[in-house]
Each structure stands twice: as C-alpha cells, then as structure tokens.
Amino acid sequence: MESQKHILHWSPRSPFVKKVVIAAHELGAASRLEHIRSVVPTDNPQHPIFNDNPLGKIPTLVSPDGEKVHGSSLILEYFDALIDAGEWPSEVRMFPLETSDRLKVRQIEIVCDEMLQRLIAWMMEWYFPTVRSRAKYANSKNKIDRGLDYLAQEIEWMVESGVNAATIATACTLSYLDFRFSRIVEWRDNRAGLADWHDEFSQRQSMQHNPFQEG
Numbered sequence: 001m002e003s004q005k006h007i008l009h010w011s012p013r014s015p016f017v018k019k020v021v022i023a024a025h026e027l028g029a030a031s032r033l034e035h036i037r038s039v040v041p042t043d044n045p046q047h048p049i050f051n052d053n054p055l056g057k058i059p060t061l062v063s064p065d066g067e068k069v070h071g072s073s074l075i076l077e078y079f080d081a082l083i084d085a086g087e088w089p090s091e092v093r094m095f096p097l098e099t100s101d102r103l104k105v106r107q108i109e110i111v112c113d114e115m116l117q118r119l120i121a122w123m124m125e126w127y128f129p130t131v132r133s134r135a136k137y138a139n140s141k142n143k144i145d146r147g148l149d150y151l152a153q154e155i156e157w158m159v160e161s162g163v164n165a166a167t168i169a170t171a172c173t174l175s176y177l178d179f180r181f182s183r184i185v186e187w188r189d190n191r192a193g194l195a196d197w198h199d200e201f202s203q204r205q206s207m208q209h210n211p212f213q214e215g
Contacts, residue, residue, distance in 0.1 A: 006064065020072050028089070104166065
C-alpha cells in the first residue's frame with residue numbers, strides 16, 4: 001500500500017545511501033521511503049541501528065512487514081523484486097534480465113563499490129594518519145585511477161544502457177570524488193567521455209534532488 005513506507009537508515013554523506021535514493025527516485029518510488037538519519041556508530045553498541053543491521057551499517061532498509069535488507073546492491077535487487085511482484089509499477093529495472101547485460105551491470109557496480117570502499121578508507125587515513133599512510137595513499141590512488149580508466153572504457157555501453165545499477169553506481173562514485181576529493185583526484189583529466197556522461201547524468205532529477213551534503 002502507498003501509505004506503508006519502507007524505512008531507510010540514511011545519511012546525506014554516504015555514497016552507498018545515495019545509490020539507493022537515486023534508484024528509488026528513478027523507479028518512481030521515492031515517496032515510498034521514510035528516511036531515518038543514522039550516523040554509522042563506531043563505539044556505541046546500543047545504537048538503534050543494530051536492531052535492524054547486526055553490523056550497524058548504512059544503507060539498511062526495513063520493509064513495512066519488518067523484512068530487513070542490508071547493503072546498497074541487495075537493496076537494489078529488492079527493488080527489482082518489488083517491481084516483479086507488481087508492488088512497485090516501473091518500466092525501469094536496476095538489473096537486466098538478460099544474462100550478458102546483467103553481468104555487465106554487476107561488474108561495473110562491483111568496481112564502483114570497491115572504489116568507494118577504498119575512498120572511504122582513504123579518507124579515514126587523513127583523519128587518523130599512521131606511519132603507513134603515504135604508502136596506503138599511493139596504493140589507493142593507483143587503484144582509483146585504474147578503476148576510473150575502466151569506467152571510461154565502458155562509457156559507450158553506459159550511454160546506451162540508460163539507467164540501471166551500473167550507471168547509478170558510476171554517477172555516485174564520480175559525484176563522491178567531487179564531494180570529498182576534488183582537490184587531489186583530477187578524475188576528468190584524459191577522460192572527456194566519462195566527464196561528459198557524468199555532467200549529463202547529473203542533470204537528472206534523481207541526482208539534483210539527492211545531493212551530497214555535510215551534516
């Protein structure tokens with residue numbers, strides 16, 4: 001029912017949460033999510049989020065009947081399941097049914113998720129530097145650059161494929177780079193096609209209505 005909303009443990013700073021809210025918007029289901037501001041706890045085992053996710057991580061989704069779904073990729077799969085069941089009417093799918101396209105979407109999404117995990121760990125090195133920080137920085141920078149090159153190589157496919165988990169994950173990754181790392185990662189250099197695609201994708205209402213924000 002329209003009045004029954006899914007609870008989303010949410011933060012405006014999380015790139016993984018951003019994947020979920022953009023996907024919901026593209027599916028015409030943004031109004032079916034109730035956002036609950038949840039800061040990822042590091043030292044409070046009594047934090048309420050642990051009632052919905054044993055690891056206390058976001059995004060976490062709780063359905064109206066109490067079903068709990070953890071992680072952005074699985075939540076996007078769950079959205080497709082709601083569409084398949086006729087609960088959410090949408091012509092858009094996050095993961096194609098055709099095998100080769102589905103594998104392509106999965107591959108790109110996995111690369112983006114690995115890049116985001118690397119970027120989040122990289123950011124923590126700034127706040128809590130160690131004697132190994134310089135080496136970790138170099139290793140992370142190399143992997144981020146390789147990931148960006150991979151995305152640039154796949155840009156023709158992404159242009160043709162439209163909106164899905166892969167293109168949303170790519171847009172969130174590039175936006176997160178602009179949000180947190182604009183001074184040290186010039187990802188647009190020598191990747192004009194990827195930059196042009198991102199500039200166009202960023203004009204979508206789903207992106208405009210769900211910007212990264214501090215706080």
